[in-house]
Every structure is written in structure tokens, then in C-alpha cells.
Amino acid sequence: MSVIWNEQEAVPADKALKIERETHKLEKRLCREVGRAIVDYNMIEEGDKVMVCVSGGKDSYAMLDILLKLKARAPIHFDLIAVNLDQKQPGFPEDVLPKYLSELGVPFHIENQDTYSIVKRVIPEGKTTCGLCSRLRRGILYRVADELGATKVALGHHRDDMLQTFFLNMFFAGKLKSMPPKLVSDDGRHIVIRPLANVAEKDLVRWAQHREFPIIPCTLCGSQENLQRKQVAEMLREWEKKHPGRIENMFTALQNVVPSHLLDGTRHDFKGLKATGVADEDGDKAFDAPDFPATSAMASALRIVQL
Numbered sequence: 001m002s003v004i005w006n007e008q009e010a011v012p013a014d015k016a017l018k019i020e021r022e023t024h025k026l027e028k029r030l031c032r033e034v035g036r037a038i039v040d041y042n043m044i045e046e047g048d049k050v051m052v053c054v055s056g057g058k059d060s061y062a063m064l065d066i067l068l069k070l071k072a073r074a075p076i077h078f079d080l081i082a083v084n085l086d087q088k089q090p091g092f093p094e095d096v097l098p099k100y101l102s103e104l105g106v107p108f109h110i111e112n113q114d115t116y117s118i119v120k121r122v123i124p125e126g127k128t129t130c131g132l133c134s135r136l137r138r139g140i141l142y143r144v145a146d147e148l149g150a151t152k153v154a155l156g157h158h159r160d161d162m163l164q165t166f167f168l169n170m171f172f173a174g175k176l177k178s179m180p181p182k183l184v185s186d187d188g189r190h191i192v193i194r195p196l197a198n199v200a201e202k203d204l205v206r207w208a209q210h211r212e213f214p215i216i217p218c219t220l221c222g223s224q225e226n227l228q229r230k231q232v233a234e235m236l237r238e239w240e241k242k243h244p245g246r247i248e249n250m251f252t253a254l255q256n257v258v259p260s261h262l263l264d265g266t267r268h269d270f271k272g273l274k275a276t277g278v279a280d281e282d283g284d285k286a287f288d289a290p291d292f293p294a295t296s297a298m299a300s301a302l303r304i305v306q307l
């Protein structure tokens with residue numbers, strides 16, 4: 001059997017071919033999903049200068065990577081500039097991103113701001129530091145966007161982040177609210193976009209492995225990981241394992257909101273509702289049970305009932 005050599009080990013030719021095909025499919029899927037989000041939400045327009053926030057994590061590396069690919073073949077002209085905020089966390093390897101971004105040939109800016117010391121000074125030991133840390137980071141990044149003349153600020157949140165946020169808001173804040181793919185910043189001056197909105201995290205993991213991004217660990221600040229988010233992520237993983245396709249369905253549901261069938265009187269005028277007197281074949285059949293596509297187990301149960 002012929003073999004293809006890579007640095008670590010010999011890979012049989014048929015296996016190497018399969019890996020190559022899978023990687024090609026993954027790349028196509030990533031480009032398609034990012035492209036779809038850009039078009040569906042009108043994220044990037046002619047002449048935009050997009051500030052791509054790169055933290056050194058897999059998601060932001062992948063976002064930059066895919067945006068560069070799309071820029072090369074886009075029918076419109078836009079510019080990308082990668083920005084990293086070095087928050088001076090102990091052990092942050094400050095040479096990694098400049099080296100990577102220079103080799104990539106993308107314009108970039110490293111903003112050095114010691115928010116780590118501020119946070120440590122202000123927040124009492126043992127209390128969570130993320131709130132203040134992200135507020136400071138946000139303010140700095142918006143200022144940098146102004147200074148660079150960026151018209152859009154791109155963040156690397158993906159589909160799974162959005163679903164987790166949706167459940168966190170429902171469980172702990174009593175709100176049906178996720179992360180928007182595009183928004184106006186709280187200072188009212190910036191458009192923030194999330195080009196990975198349609199992308200599954202597992203695809204980003206695989207892409208990061210394939211591209212061998214020089215990942216910078218996100219635990220340098222010593223802060224505890226958000227436990228609630230971790231639990232929700234675990235819950236979603238379990239659901240998906242037991243019911244494949246559930247994540248996809250839930251994500252689709254976020255794009256298919258029916259305010260008249262929720263209970264928010266500010267989104268639907270329940271008080272002013274009047275009968276129209278006109279029959280509508282597609283209207284609401286309030287007395288019928290809603291139709292759901294039957295799973296195979298449910299389908300056989302239904303067959304037994306019908307016998």
C-alpha cells in the first residue's frame with residue numbers, strides 16, 4: 001500500500017485521500033455558512049472596513065481565516081484588519097499573534113492595555129472578574145475601531161454560543177433572548193457583526209486542528225469558567241447525543257419566531273384581537289393538536305394506535 005508522509009506519521013494513501021476530501025467539504029461548508037450569514041443579515045457592504053477581533057482562540061482564528069477566503073472571491077470590495085487586545089494577563093505570549101498575522105499577510109493592530117491589573121485591583125479576591133473585564137475590553141475595542149476607521153466590528157461567536165445564550169437567558173433571566181448576528185453597539189456608534197452565527201462549534205474545532213492555529217489558552221487571567229454556561233453547553237451536547245438534529249432544529253427555531261403563539265403582549269396585540277369573520281384555510285386551528293414530524297418510535301406507536 002502506498003503511503004503519504006507527514007511530519008508525525010505515515011498515513012495510508014486511501015486514508016489521506018479521505019481526510020483531504022473531508023477537509024475540503026468542511027472548508028466549503030464553513031465558507032458557505034459564513035457567506036450565508038453575511039448575505040442574510042447584510043453584514044458586510046461595499047467599502048466596509050471590518051475590524052476582526054482576534055483573541056487567540058480557535059473561533060476568532062477561524063473567523064479571520066474564512067473571512068480572508070471570502071474576501072478573495074467576493075463580488076464587492078471590503079477591507080479586513082485584525083485586532084488583538086493584549087490585556088497583560090500573566091503569561092500571555094505576546095509574540096504569537098503578531099508572528100501569525102504577519103505570516104498571514106493581513107493588516108493588524110495589537111492594542112496593549114493592562115486591564116488585568118485594573119480588574120485585580122478593583123474586584124475583591126474570589127469575586128468574578130469577567131463583568132468588569134469585558135466592559136473594559138468593549139470600551140477599548142470601540143475606541144480602537146474609531147481610531148482605525150473601522151465600519152464594522154466582527155466577533156467570533158458561533159451557533160452554539162448563541163444557543164447557549166438563549167437557554168441561559170431563559171433559565172436565569174426569564175427572557176427569550178439570544179445573541180444577535182448583527183447589532184448596534186451600546187454606545188450607538190458601531191455595527192457589530194457575528195459572521196460565524198450559522199457555524200457549528202464542532203466544525204471550528206476541526207478547522208482549527210486542520211489549520212494548526214497557534215491557540216493561546218483562555219485561562220491566563222485565572223478566572224473561573226462560567227459554570228452556568230458550561231452546564232448549559234453540556235445539556236445541549238447530551239440532547240444532541242440522544243436526539244441527533246435537535247441543535248439544528250433549535251437553531252432553526254430561533255429564526256422562526258411566532259409572536260402570536262407566545263405570551264408577550266408587547267409583541268402581539270392580544271387585547272385588541274377581533275374575529276375577522278373570514279375563513280382562512282391556513283389560519284390557526286386552535287382545537288387541533290399541533291403537527292410535529294414523527295420520530296421513528298412515535299411513528300410505530302401511531303401505527304399501533306391506528307390498527
Ligand code: SF4
Pocket residue numbers: 129130131133134218221222223
Ligand atoms: S475569563 Fe478572564 S479574560 Fe475572559 S472575560 Fe473573564 S476575566 Fe476577562
